Amino acid sequence: MRFARLYTPAFSSFLYYTLSVQLLVNALIAGSFAALMAAGLSLVYGVLGVFNMALGQIALAGGYGAWWLLMKAGLPFPFAVVGGAVIAAAVTWLSFELFVGPFYKRHRFLPLVTTIALSIILDGVLLYLFKEDPKSISTGGTLVVSLGNAVMSVEQGVLVLMTVVFLSALAWILVGTPFGRRIRATVQHPSAAESLGINTPLLHRLVFIMSGVLAGCAGIYLGIDQNLTPILGFSITIKAYAAIIAGGKNSLKGAVMCAYLIALLEQLAIGVPWFGFYIPAGFQSTVALLIIIVMLLIRPQGLFGSHQRSV
Amino acid sequence: MNYILYVITSASIFIPAALGYNFVFGRGKILHFGQTGVSLVVAYGIIIPLMATGSFTIGIVSGLLCAALISAFFAWVSLRMESDALGILTIAMHLALYAVVLNWPDLTRGALGIPAIPRFPGLESLPAFAAASVVIAVLWIVFMKIIDSSSLGRALAAFAESRVHAESLGISRARTYLLAFLVAGLGSVLSNFLYPQFLGLLHPNDYRFDVSVFYLMICVAGRPGSVLGVALSTYVLVFLKEGLRFVPLPDGLIGPLRLVLFGIILIVAVFVRRKELFPKPRTI
Numbered sequence A: 001m002r003f004a005r006l007y008t009p010a011f012s013s014f015l016y017y018t019l020s021v022q023l024l025v026n027a028l029i030a031g032s033f034a035a036l037m038a039a040g041l042s043l044v045y046g047v048l049g050v051f052n053m054a055l056g057q058i059a060l061a062g063g064y065g066a067w068w069l070l071m072k073a074g075l076p077f078p079f080a081v082v083g084g085a086v087i088a089a090a091v092t093w094l095s096f097e098l099f100v101g102p103f104y105k106r107h108r109f110l111p112l113v114t115t116i117a118l119s120i121i122l123d124g125v126l127l128y129l130f131k132e133d134p135k136s137i138s139t140g141g142t143l144v145v146s147l148g149n150a151v152m153s154v155e156q157g158v159l160v161l162m163t164v165v166f167l168s169a170l171a172w173i174l175v176g177t178p179f180g181r182r183i184r185a186t187v188q189h190p191s192a193a194e195s196l197g198i199n200t201p202l203l204h205r206l207v208f209i210m211s212g213v214l215a216g217c218a219g220i221y222l223g224i225d226q227n228l229t230p231i232l233g234f235s236i237t238i239k240a241y242a243a244i245i246a247g248g249k250n251s252l253k254g255a256v257m258c259a260y261l262i263a264l265l266e267q268l269a270i271g272v273p274w275f276g277f278y279i280p281a282g283f284q285s286t287v288a289l290l291i292i293i294v295m296l297l298i299r300p301q302g303l304f305g306s307h308q309r310s311v
Numbered sequence B: 001m002n003y004i005l006y007v008i009t010s011a012s013i014f015i016p017a018a019l020g021y022n023f024v025f026g027r028g029k030i031l032h033f034g035q036t037g038v039s040l041v042v043a044y045g046i047i048i049p050l051m052a053t054g055s056f057t058i059g060i061v062s063g064l065l066c067a068a069l070i071s072a073f074f075a076w077v078s079l080r081m082e083s084d085a086l087g088i089l090t091i092a093m094h095l096a097l098y099a100v101v102l103n104w105p106d107l108t109r110g111a112l113g114i115p116a117i118p119r120f121p122g123l124e125s126l127p128a129f130a131a132a133s134v135v136i137a138v139l140w141i142v143f144m145k146i147i148d149s150s151s152l153g154r155a156l157a158a159f160a161e162s163r164v165h166a167e168s169l170g171i172s173r174a175r176t177y178l179l180a181f182l183v184a185g186l187g188s189v190l191s192n193f194l195y196p197q198f199l200g201l202l203h204p205n206d207y208r209f210d211v212s213v214f215y216l217m218i219c220v221a222g223r224p225g226s227v228l229g230v231a232l233s234t235y236v237l238v239f240l241k242e243g244l245r246f247v248p249l250p251d252g253l254i255g256p257l258r259l260v261l262f263g264i265i266l267i268v269a270v271f272v273r274r275k276e277l278f279p280k281p282r283t284i
Helices: A002-006 A009-048 A055-072 A079-103 A110-130 A156-177 A178-188 A190-195 A200-225 A230-247 A253-273 A283-298 B001-027 B033-052 B056-080 B083-103 B124-151 B151-162 B164-167 B175-197 B208-221 B227-246 B254-272
Strands: A144-147 A150-153
Touching: A002 B033, A009 A055, A009 A150, A009 A156, A009 A178, A009 A200, A055 A079, A055 A283, A079 A110, A079 A200, A079 B254, A110 A230, A110 B175, A110 B208, A110 B254, A144 A156, A144 A178, A150 A156, A150 A178, A150 B175, A156 A200, A156 A253, A178 A190, A178 A200, A190 A200, A190 B056, A190 B227, A230 A253, A230 A283, A230 B083, A253 A283, A283 B056, A283 B083, B001 B033, B001 B124, B001 B151, B001 B175, B001 B208, B001 B227, B033 B056, B033 B083, B033 B175, B033 B208, B056 B083, B056 B175, B083 B175, B083 B208, B124 B151, B124 B175, B124 B227, B151 B164, B151 B175, B164 B175, B208 B227
Parallel strands: none
Antiparallel strands: A144 A150
């Protein structure tokens, strides 16, 4: 009875507005993490034409690397973050040499299988080294700021901002530098690019490593914002795939935008009532999976995709 | 002795699903990673009605219906999309189905699983169950050899080599893929009719993505498309998987070691079989 008196239309709209702003903030935070992953995957698919199923584990390697350097080796926070990204780069380079390089020229589907093998090897290594209990990268205190009716920690704000900086830098590299022009030339016509003196094998390595560095940054992001556990790898990869499939496998911009869109849909799925009841939180992760399934069935080329590969 | 029987039974139970998967992935070169998703649906499709009614007949009929539906769905999507997208979609389907099982406790009991599953009358003892599973495995191997050399097997191989050439000969891709997935689904029904009964428990942990990786590994290691090769690799790899339990290693090392070892076996198998796994089209 008391609840009924409280639940006036004015209260309802206030509640809805408050919830919506917080949901947007949550989507921005979750979407930034997914965008880093999706950008790396999209870049590799655009240039090499292969899917890397171990990118989630590479992200965790970066996150755990930063955690170890900070919490165990006692390095200052900025050095630990850079160290985590370097570890992710090293793991990605090794992965390329052993699991992708020997196979992708023979058939572009082979790396799909070989990177699945890599993903379970990395799962095993991470599980052995860091055990199943969650690890968190501590930045030494949390300051929360209010954004209208929503709240966000300063850490989260910095992470979102850093994501924007990283993705803008990536876009600038691709569009505004000679290195980016070489990448785009290789995507458009590999043979012609090679005949003009572009070292495509080296370029492929560098692009693969760039995707690993982005994933490593995403792993560090995850470690700071939430927790790291070794079993997360595959679900991270699949969520990033949802973004690149929804955005178009050949569109980096589409992948990044859809990463944010999927994060928003995930928040809305469980954060607002649907026909009078709430969807259990356990189903949140299935939103991305459903998006993959629906997009592949309705519009296989994605929202921003075309039939030609590009970056 | 009981341990040997246990491992033989486990491997034999795995055979129908593994050979069914081999027919689709190994023979047909269809990039399908959702065999465990099919098994998950089939297992719950069998066990829920079985536990509700106590009738094995109702359980198996329900399992067959579930297998037919999900196999037809996978066959349909395999006709609509590129191979790599299909690979991702089948993984996504599997993970979505797994999430549904975990989050629908009223129906599936979620992470608790369904315990106290009765065994088929006459198969209560381990030797009897082992004998039945070996007989079913042998019959399934013979059945798959026949299917493999039948017009269906040849049509599937033709599509694997060249879709255009196969279709120009008048072979229906839709019919071929549908039948191939249905054969794999039937294998799942047999395996998942036996497996929960063998354990006395149906648990979602037995249907995680690493089981799909195990199917993939069996198929690649045994030579993709080869019935006898995959049957042999099933026995060898199940023995290896179960044998690791008895290696004197510290607690907490066996799980990670198993993952690393299977990853290495898979990558070595792919390296050795890379020409057969995705052959280059013949040219002149």
